[in-house]
Every structure is written in C-alpha cells, then in structure tokens.
Amino acid sequence: MTSTPPAAENLATHRLHGRAALVTGASHGIGRATALLLALEGAVVVATGRDERALASLATEARRGGGVVHPHRADLTDGDERARLADIARRATGRVSILVHSAGVHRSDPLAYASLARFDEQFAVNVHAPYALTQRLLPELTAACGDIVFINSTQGISASAGVSQYAATKHALRAVADALRAEAAGTGVRVSTIFPGRTATPMQEQIFRNEGRQWNPDLLVQPHDIASLVVTAVALPARAELSEVVIRPACKL
Ligand SMILES: NC(=O)c1ccc[n+]([C@@H]2O[C@H](COP(=O)([O-])OP(=O)(O)OC[C@H]3O[C@@H](n4cnc5c(N)ncnc54)[C@H](OP(=O)(O)O)[C@@H]3O)[C@@H](O)[C@H]2O)c1
Numbered sequence: 001m002t003s004t005p006p007a008a009e010n011l012a013t014h015r016l017h018g019r020a021a022l023v024t025g026a027s028h029g030i031g032r033a034t035a036l037l038l039a040l041e042g043a044v045v046v047a048t049g050r051d052e053r054a055l056a057s058l059a060t061e062a063r064r065g066g067g068v069v070h071p072h073r074a075d076l077t078d079g080d081e082r083a084r085l086a087d088i089a090r091r092a093t094g095r096v097s098i099l100v101h102s103a104g105v106h107r108s109d110p111l112a113y114a115s116l117a118r119f120d121e122q123f124a125v126n127v128h129a130p131y132a133l134t135q136r137l138l139p140e141l142t143a144a145c146g147d148i149v150f151i152n153s154t155q156g157i158s159a160s161a162g163v164s165q166y167a168a169t170k171h172a173l174r175a176v177a178d179a180l181r182a183e184a185a186g187t188g189v190r191v192s193t194i195f196p197g198r199t200a201t202p203m204q205e206q207i208f209r210n211e212g213r214q215w216n217p218d219l220l221v222q223p224h225d226i227a228s229l230v231v232t233a234v235a236l237p238a239r240a241e242l243s244e245v246v247i248r249p250a251c252k253l
Helices: 029-040 052-064 079-093 116-143 164-184 202-210 223-235
Strands: 020-023 044-049 068-073 098-101 147-151 190-196 244-247
Touching: 020 029, 020 079, 029 044, 029 052, 029 068, 029 098, 029 147, 029 223, 044 052, 044 079, 052 068, 068 079, 079 116, 098 116, 116 147, 116 164, 147 164, 147 223, 164 190, 190 223, 223 244
Parallel strands: 020 044, 020 098, 044 068, 098 147, 147 190, 190 244
Antiparallel strands: none
C-alpha cells in the first residue's frame, strides 16, 4: 500500500511555502501521508516516530518530489525525548507554525477484562503526549499565528463496543482540542480536529486482523484523503478555521 497516489507531487501547488511543520506519527499511515503532502506543498517538515528506517524512506520520497523532510526519532511517551524533539524542530525550521498530532495507538478488548496497563499506554500516546508537546510549542505557534491539527477518530465522537479505552482517550483528546480552541480564540492560533473513520493504514490492517475480516484497503478512506484535509485546513486564509471535520468510508463495510 502506498500512502500517496503517484500523481500527488504533480498536484502540489506549493501553498505552504515559507511554513514549517512538525508531524508526529510520521513513520506510518496518516502521519506519513500528511508529512509528505505538507512537504510537497512547500512546508519544511520535521517528521517524527520511532521507526527510523520508515522515517528515512519518507525523507527520501519527499526529496524526490522536491520537498524537505527532516526525520527525527522520538518516543513521545518520554518527556526528555519530547523536549529534544521540540528543540530539534525549532533548530531545523526556525519556527514551527504547523503542529500535526497523528501518533496514536489502538487496543481493543471488552471492558470486563481489558488490561489497565494498556489503558495507560494508550492515554500516554493518545492524550498526554499531544497535550505536553502542544504546551511546549505553544509560544512559538502563537507567535507564528500557527495551526494545531489533532487526528482524532470517529471513536472520539461515539464509542463502539470493545474499544472503551481507545474511545475514552479520543474523547479526552477532543476535550483537549476544544478547550485549547477556546483559549486560543483571538490569538491567531487555529485548532482543527479531524475525526477519521476506518482508514487504510497498518493500524487498521491490525484491527481487521483482530476482527477476523478480510483486509480490503480499497474500500477504506486512504491516508492521502486525510492528508488533503490537513493541508486544506492549514492553507485556509487566516480569517477561517476548519474546526472539526468527520471523514468516513463511503462504502458499506
Ligand atoms: N487508521 C484508522 O482507521 C484510524 C481511524 C481513526 C483514527 N485514527 C487515528 O489516526 C492516527 C494515525 O493512525 P494510523 O492509522 O496512521 O496508525 P499507524 O499506521 O499505526 O501509525 C501510528 C503512528 O504513531 C506512531 N507512534 C505510536 N506510538 C508512538 C510513540 N510511543 N512514540 C512515537 N510515535 C508513536 C507510530 O510510530 P512508530 O511505528 O515509528 O513507532 C506511527 O507512526 C492515530 O491517532 C489513530 O488513532 C486512525
């Protein structure tokens, strides 16, 4: 599966020239597609994840399309690594004006016996890390009248059976974004939340496997579809904010 249709670089209009982005979860899936499209649209991108090889391949693909991606490995559950990441992003770009939170983990089990350690793990990656990283970068994002984009989930709107923990983290993430949007009103900072349904990524492939379903990525939202929404949000004129958007597969699954 490729995260970007082959023609993406030809479609790029360099709308984001002069901007700098930090994208988490950029080694795979939605974050990767988003980092790539932001770079092809002209932003200088710092791409982070834990899989260094995947980050290096993203940087190479961006370079081939004329974009700039600086890969940086970080475990977002580690406070020191988050601090280093913020410093490196600042040094590599001058000033981050787009922060995209795509890193996430998904575990499913009925509440009756779901592991509490797994709950903590999901909360650490899905809520604590984006909260803390936003807090660290907020002064420069404010100075830049920047954009903060949270990749949430339809599970952050309405929870299904078997995902009480994941859905709770995504509801919490929505609350973080909503409160931040209210606090940032009038400062020039825009806060967007995207709520994807099933999207063809490694995470979703694992979910299909757990559900015993045949993996059929063509029926799902594609990572590039989400990336396009992110670019649309951050490229809007300063007068407009794309606050929330839901995107789901159009086909019945
Ligand atoms: N796919 C879907 O159907 C779907 C639907 C709704 C919402 N979402 C949300 O969309 C976001 C992206 O999901 P995806 O489907 O693209 O997932 P994915 O393919 O599994 O990618 C997840 C990314 O998160 C990173 N990550 C996980 N734990 C990390 C940690 N401790 N430190 C640093 N990075 C970490 C991974 O990096 P490494 O692999 O390098 O560690 C990877 O780049 C998530 O927030 C997810 O909840 C996905």
